[in-house]
C-alpha cells in the first residue's frame with residue numbers, strides 16, 4: 001500500500017512506518033510544506049496520507065488521490081484544513097492527535113499572557129537596542145497576572161489546562177463554552193459567563209475553541225469593543241477565530257491594551273501585516289505544540305492512526321464529520 005507523509009517528523013515514528021513490510025512510504029523531504037500542485041501529484045494512487053495543518057485536504061485533493069484512499073491522518077488536534085465531510089462521503093477515515101499537546105499548548109498560552117502583561121518582547125528589545133542606560137521606576141511598566149481575572153473562551157482540554165495554570169497565579173477564572181460544563185468548571189474553580197459578560201469583565205481573554213463556521217470571527221469588532229482598555233487578548237487557537245483587521249484597529253486605537261498571538265489569519269504571517277509593527281502585539285509562528293517530547297508523541301499518534309486506517313481498523317483517535 002502507498003503512503004505519503006507531507007514532512008519529516010520528530011522522533012522515530014517515520015522509521016517505524018518505513019519498516020512496515022507492506023508499505024511504500026514517500027516523504028516530502030523539504031522543510032517547507034509541499035505546494036498544492038506537488039501535493040495533488042503526490043497523492044495519486046495513495047492508500048494513506050499523513051498530513052499537517054499546512055496542507056489543504058479538500059474534495060479535489062481526495063478525488064486526485066482516488067477511491068482506494070483509506071485514511072487521512074492529521075498530525076494536529078485541529079482539523080480545519082481537512083474537509084472531514086468530504087472524507088466521510090468518500091469513506092476515508094480521518095484521524096487527529098488530541099490530548100498529547102494539551103499541556104504544551106496551555107504552557108505557551110500562559111507564556112504569551114505573561115509576556116504580553118509584562119511586555120517581555122519590548123523589554124528584551126530595549127536591552128538589545130542599548131536603551132538600558134539607567135534604571136527607572138517608570139520604565140516598561142506592565143500589569144499583574146497574579147490576582148487578575150482570566151476569561152477562557154472554550155473550556156475544552158486546553159482551556160481546562162489554562163484554568164489549572166491560572167489557579168497557581170491566584171487568578172479568578174471565568175469561562176464561556178458552547179455549553180456550560182458545571183462539573184468540570186467546579187473542579188477548576190471556573191465560573192460560567194455569557195461571552196459578552198466575560199469579555200466585559202476579564203483582564204485577560206484566552207481563546208481555546210476549534211475553528212468552525214460558528215467560531216469564525218467570534219472575536220469581531222463588536223466583541224473587542226466590549227473589552228476594557230486594559231484587557232489583553234491571547235490566541236493560541238486559530239487565527240480566524242479573531243477578525244484580524246478589527247484586532248489591529250483595536251490595538252492601534254488603544255481599545256484593548258495588547259495581544260499575544262500564536263496564530264494569525266494567514267500563516268506564515270506576511271511581513272507587511274501591521275501586527276508586526278505594533279509594539280503591543282506579540283506574534284509567534286504557531287508553536288503551541290512545539291516541544292520535542294510533544295511533537296514526538298503527536299507523530300506517534302499520527303502514525304498509529306494511519307496504520308489503523310490502512311488495516312481497516314478503527315482509528316485510535318478518529319474525527320467524525
Ligand code: GLV
Pocket residue numbers: 053075076077078079101288289
Ligand atoms: C495545532 O495547531 C493543532 O491543532 O494541533
